[in-house]
Amino acid sequence: xxxxxxxxxxxxxxxxxxxxxxxxxxxxxxxxxxxxxxxxxxxxxxxxxxxxxxxxxxxxxxxxxxxxxxxxxxxxxxxxxxxxxxxxxxxxxxxxxxxxxxxxxxxxxxxxxxxxxxxxxxxxxxxxxxxxxxxxxxxxxxxxxxxxxxxxxxxxxxxxxxxxxxxxxxxxxxxxxxxxxxxxxxxxxxxxxxxxxxxxxxxxxxxxxxxxxxxxx
Amino acid sequence: xxxxxxxxxxxxxxxxxxxxxxxxxxxxxxxxxxxxxxxxxxxxxxxxxxxxxxxxxxxxxxxxxxxxxxxxxxxxxxxxxxxxxxxxxxxxxxxxxxxxxxxxxxxxxxxxxxxxxxxxxxxxxxxxxxxxxxxxxxxxxxxxxxxxxxxxxxxxxxxxxxxxxxxxxxxxxxxxxxxxxxxxxxxxxxxxxxxxxxxxxxxxxxxxxxxxxxxxxxxxxxxxxxxxxxxxxxxxxxxxxxxxxxxxxxxxxxxxxxxxxxxxxxxxxxxxxxxxxxxxxxxxxxxxxxxxxxxxxxxxxxxxxxxxxxxxxxxxxxxxxxxxxxxxxxxxxxxxxxxxxxxxxxxxxxxxxxxxxxxxxxxxxxxxxxxxxxxxxxxxxxxxxxxxxxxxxxxxxxxxxxxxxxxxxxxxxxxxxxxxxxxxxxxxxxxxxxxxxxxxxxxxxxxxxxxxxxxxxxxxxxxxxxxxxxxxxxxxxxxxxxxxxxxxxxxxxxxxxxxxxxxxxxxxxxxxxxxxxxxxxxxxxxxxxxxxxxx
Numbered sequence: 001x002x003x004x005x006x007x008x009x010x011x012x013x014x015x016x017x018x019x020x021x022x023x024x025x026x027x028x029x030x031x032x033x034x035x036x037x038x039x040x041x042x043x044x045x046x047x048x049x050x051x052x053x054x055x056x057x058x059x060x061x062x063x064x065x066x067x068x069x070x071x072x073x074x075x076x077x078x079x080x081x082x083x084x085x086x087x088x089x090x091x092x093x094x095x096x097x098x099x100x101x102x103x104x105x106x107x108x109x110x111x112x113x114x115x116x117x118x119x120x121x122x123x124x125x126x127x128x129x130x131x132x133x134x135x136x137x138x139x140x141x142x143x144x145x146x147x148x149x150x151x152x153x154x155x156x157x158x159x160x161x162x163x164x165x166x167x168x169x170x171x172x173x174x175x176x177x178x179x180x181x182x183x184x185x186x187x188x189x190x191x192x193x194x195x196x197x198x199x200x201x202x203x204x205x206x207x208x209x210x211x212x213x214x215x216x217x
Numbered sequence: 218x219x220x221x222x223x224x225x226x227x228x229x230x231x232x233x234x235x236x237x238x239x240x241x242x243x244x245x246x247x248x249x250x251x252x253x254x255x256x257x258x259x260x261x262x263x264x265x266x267x268x269x270x271x272x273x274x275x276x277x278x279x280x281x282x283x284x285x286x287x288x289x290x291x292x293x294x295x296x297x298x299x300x301x302x303x304x305x306x307x308x309x310x311x312x313x314x315x316x317x318x319x320x321x322x323x324x325x326x327x328x329x330x331x332x333x334x335x336x337x338x339x340x341x342x343x344x345x346x347x348x349x350x351x352x353x354x355x356x357x358x359x360x361x362x363x364x365x366x367x368x369x370x371x372x373x374x375x376x377x378x379x380x381x382x383x384x385x386x387x388x389x390x391x392x393x394x395x396x397x398x399x400x401x402x403x404x405x406x407x408x409x410x411x412x413x414x415x416x417x418x419x420x421x422x423x424x425x426x427x428x429x430x431x432x433x434x435x436x437x438x439x440x441x442x443x444x445x446x447x448x449x450x451x452x453x454x455x456x457x458x459x460x461x462x463x464x465x466x467x468x469x470x471x472x473x474x475x476x477x478x479x480x481x482x483x484x485x486x487x488x489x490x491x492x493x494x495x496x497x498x499x500x501x502x503x504x505x506x507x508x509x510x511x512x513x514x515x516x517x518x519x520x521x522x523x524x525x526x527x528x529x530x531x532x533x534x535x536x537x538x539x540x541x542x543x544x545x546x547x548x549x550x551x552x553x554x555x556x557x558x559x560x561x562x563x564x565x566x567x568x569x570x571x572x573x574x575x576x577x578x579x580x581x582x583x584x585x586x587x588x589x590x591x592x593x594x595x596x597x598x599x600x601x602x603x604x605x606x607x608x609x610x611x612x613x614x615x616x617x618x619x620x621x622x623x624x625x626x627x628x629x630x631x632x633x634x635x636x637x638x639x640x641x642x643x644x645x646x647x648x649x650x651x652x653x654x655x656x657x658x659x660x661x662x663x664x665x666x667x668x669x670x671x672x673x674x675x676x677x678x679x680x681x682x683x684x685x686x687x688x689x690x691x692x693x694x695x696x697x698x699x700x701x702x703x704x705x706x707x708x709x710x711x712x713x714x715x716x717x718x719x720x721x722x723x724x725x726x727x728x729x730x731x732x733x734x735x736x737x738x739x740x741x742x743x744x745x746x747x748x749x750x751x752x
Contacts (some may be wrong), residue, residue: 112387114390114402117392163667
């Protein structure tokens with residue numbers, strides 16, 4: 001990863017010990033743009049997309065997203081069971097789950113809208129408010145915390161100029177706290193949109209932000 | 218069949234043996250012994266999520282405490298509900314319940330009938346150990362009659378399950394998670410337009426859901442509870458009148474699995490102010506127009522008996538009300554029959570359609586908006602007038618002879634009503650324009666002030682008890698009419714409503730051989746034979 005502008009290239013498994021690219025570790029097929037329509041139905045519900053470009057008014061659902069929605073429905077016995085992945089898909093398209101989105105999903109799946117609201121608010125990974133192009137989730141749970149997560153958090157807030165949970169003025173960054181990201185071997189772990197940034201320390205933060213601004217994810 | 222499992226199991230709860238049907242939960246088995254295991258989320262009429270963790274009991278041999286509301290009783294089980302670990306667990310759970318509870322009992326409507334208050338008082342810690350600031354939600358107007366105090370909520374979700382399972386209009390949900398979780402609707406949707414949501418106030422074990430109508434009106438411990446029957450429609454839901462200062466303060470459903478189960482509709486719940494109406498008739502009045510004077514009962518009945526003797530032989534006609542009790546109507550029937558027999562009519566307002574609660578065929582707001590039209594029909598009375606409860610009295614109003622009006626307020630009738638009658642007797646709770654020609658205007662008590670029975674649409678006879686004092690000299694209509702009959706030497710005077718009811722069996726058999734003890738607090742269905750005879 002000699003071409004990386006900082007020592008955390010943003011993929012899980014890079015410990016800095018080996019000079020291997022992500023493609024070499026994961027295989028060509030796994031890396032790169034995944035099909036928007038979800039590929040095989042078995043995986044359609046679980047592709048974790050978080051796009052930098054969000055359209056809060058996007059229709060639910062059209063084109064490849066409609067295909068993916070249909071695939072999701074085939075994998076569940078009823079619409080109630082399909083609610084979580086469908087909400088995930090709605091968030092992928094719209095960036096956050098607004099009350100209007102909850103209502104639209106409820107009508108789409110023929111569920112009570114109060115129930116959809118209850119489910120959406122229960123899970124922290126559904127954004128209830130609009131977020132910036134980059135949603136920065138800093139793990140502050142035990143392992144990361146012991147290795148300086150609070151400083152990393154502070155650095156992100158300082159360099160983006162936002163409060164926790166707020167979006168920066170240019171609309172680029174939203175910084176939130178996350179409970180364990182399951183990257184305890186690589187603290188501090190930060191998830192930015194769909195990518196993990198590992199072994200982050202406070203000094204890395206300006207470089208990461210610059211990289212995001214210039215190159216996107 | 219020797220290997221078939223017996224249909225009952227025998228277990229030991231707190232050292233006492235009990236035999237219950239197989240499949241009974243530990244909570245119900247303990248209840249059979251008179252032991253109330255504390256619980257919030259469990260309700261007889263709802264599903265059991267076992268989430269309040271308050272009904273945990275210790276079962277010998279089980280590695281962990283068991284939630285008694287969902288654990289089926291097993292043969293030979295040894296259960297401890299009230300000592301050692303079970304008590305310790307409850308104390309711990311209650312302490313957690315109080316971590317965020319505002320402890321605002323002095324200004325809480327539920328105070329006095331609050332399960333949290335009761336349980337903590339009985340088994341909770343004397344002092345809280347939490348040093349953290351409490352989280353604050355404030356209150357939320359859910360619309361309809363329901364006000365929500367989020368801080369007091371114990372998250373038992375009875376209300377959510379009621380709306381999902383009973384009303385089947387799933388508007389309530391748990392929003393957020395952890396200690397931020399709170400009951401809410403879909404943002405501003407609220408409960409407007411629901412017809413049964415008043416029940417969630419009843420089933421809320423704490424003061425989280427309170428009635429706006431009852432808000433800050435009375436303290437729960439000041440209220441007297443009188444078993445009664447709802448007069449809103451012909452379904453006859455069992456209710457309790459909560460009274461104080463001789464006023465009905467609120468109405469709550471009374472459990473009767475044969476009729477309304479645990480619930481009642483919002484319409485019946487809020488239709489009680491008429492029972493508190495003032496300007497009642499308080500003394501018997503005699504004479505038409507300016508000659509009208511107030512009399513004592515003795516004098517009034519003596520004069521009335523004399524007038525009846527004078528008018529003997531002329532035709533009799535009567536107007537009754539489907540809001541009167543069986544005893545009142547039967548006394549009127551007996552009086553009319555003794556005077557030679559005649560038509561008895563009643564008027565019945567009808568709603569455009571009925572609201573039946575899906576899945577509960579005996580719980581509905583019926584079209585017939587009076588509690589006792591069935592009883593009137595069984596006694597051979599005929600319905601006249603239109604669906605607004607008006608009209609149909611042209612013949613009665615112009616009747617020449619003896620005219621008796623019982624209970625009907627004659628609100629739509631004019632001053633010339635009964636002008637042609639030889640003798641016009643009106644028994645009512647209020648004076649009316651149409652009572653101007655009444656020769657005798659006798660004050661009667663209404664159902665909340667007397668003991669009696671109603672017959673609901675399915676022929677079920679249900680008793681109600683007096684919760685209020687009748688004003689002045691007002692008396693039950695059956696007592697007045699029976700006293701009049703005994704004055705005329707026709708019959709002995711029944712001393713109680715039970716005897717008045719028993720008299721019906723002798724006279725017409727309209728209610729079969731039922732008596733008050735058989736009817737009890739749950740009601741009894743009129744035998745079919747009698748019902749047929751009545752038709």
